[in-house]
Amino acid sequence: MLMKGKRGLVVGVANKWSIAWAITQKLAAEGAELALTYQNERLGKNLRELGAEIGDPMLIPLDVTSDKQIVMCFELLKRVWGNLDFLVHAVAFAPREALDGEYVTTTREDFRIAHDISSYSLTALTHSALPLMSEGGSIITLSYLGAERAIPNYNVMGVAKASLEASVRYLAADLGPKAIRVNAVSAGPIKTLAASGIAGFGTKQRHHRNRAPLRRDTDAEEVADASVFLLSSMGRGITGQVLYVDGGYCIMGD
Numbered sequence: 001m002l003m004k005g006k007r008g009l010v011v012g013v014a015n016k017w018s019i020a021w022a023i024t025q026k027l028a029a030e031g032a033e034l035a036l037t038y039q040n041e042r043l044g045k046n047l048r049e050l051g052a053e054i055g056d057p058m059l060i061p062l063d064v065t066s067d068k069q070i071v072m073c074f075e076l077l078k079r080v081w082g083n084l085d086f087l088v089h090a091v092a093f094a095p096r097e098a099l100d101g102e103y104v105t106t107t108r109e110d111f112r113i114a115h116d117i118s119s120y121s122l123t124a125l126t127h128s129a130l131p132l133m134s135e136g137g138s139i140i141t142l143s144y145l146g147a148e149r150a151i152p153n154y155n156v157m158g159v160a161k162a163s164l165e166a167s168v169r170y171l172a173a174d175l176g177p178k179a180i181r182v183n184a185v186s187a188g189p190i191k192t193l194a195a196s197g198i199a200g201f202g203t204k205q206r207h208h209r210n211r212a213p214l215r216r217d218t219d220a221e222e223v224a225d226a227s228v229f230l231l232s233s234m235g236r237g238i239t240g241q242v243l244y245v246d247g248g249y250c251i252m253g254d
């Protein structure tokens, strides 16, 4: 019961394949009290069904592009709980046309959207969570190797993930004195909604299986285990880091 007595918000569950759902299930199993957000009413319906499996968590609407919705979300948490111990950020989006072909053709608007949703949202949510984390806390976000390598088709998402990982370091530096830790988990390719329909995703996964030292796909459960570690007191000495859960893929040179 690593998370017993801890309360936290998970942002980024869309369906049962979401990495955030794997994290949510582990957190619930370790005794955490949970609130989950949904991006829109369509995804809210999924979440009501999933929520039943883990003892009906709080469900809160939240589109991270809306400052108003962010304020309302944390007002509700303040009213109901008064205090927050952890935050899981598992949100990314770039317009589909930006994730194909060359990075050099990225438009100003697609660049803005990718950075707003995939990077700035972590800073905005952390800022709003701060007043509720008066007794310290732990925050994680999900990243991908495209933040530091030029991975074909990942394009502007890679640039946004680089910004996200830099934010992790600046937030960790700001909030360390308040006993709030901020880290990223960099996962290998996993077949989720965000991965479906991406040109060549299957090829990407096969390449990962063939090259990673562990010679297999990354699964959401192992990403969730590392996430719970960072969110729990087991991770108490770690902040500002990017932890790779990728079967060792990123150490290889070929």
Ligand code: NAD
Pocket (backbone or CB within 6 Å): 011, 012, 013, 014, 015, 017, 018, 019, 020, 038, 039, 043, 062, 063, 064, 065, 089, 090, 091, 092, 093, 117, 142, 143, 144, 186, 187, 188, 189, 190, 191, 192, 193, 194, 195
């Ligand atoms: P997913 O589609 O299940 O999750 C993405 C989530 O982002 C969804 O819940 C969606 O509702 C949410 N989202 C998008 N725009 C939003 C907005 N404006 N407001 C609120 N929520 C919004 O896919 P996933 O693969 O579980 O992605 C979760 C995180 O993991 C992302 O940050 C992704 O970059 C990261 N990641 C994924 C992989 C992979 O291969 N699947 C690998 C490494 C990192």
Ligand code: 0WE
Pocket (backbone or CB within 6 Å): 092, 093, 094, 095, 096, 099, 143, 144, 151, 152, 153, 154, 157, 188, 189, 190, 193, 194, 195, 196, 198, 201, 204
């Ligand atoms: O972060 C991601 C994907 C995030 C994502 C996915 C979509 C698909 C639908 C962001 N925006 C959108 N927009 C859409 O319209 N990953 C780490 C998974 C991923 O995406 C890739 C990958 C991998 C891995 C794209 C190209 C190459 C590899």
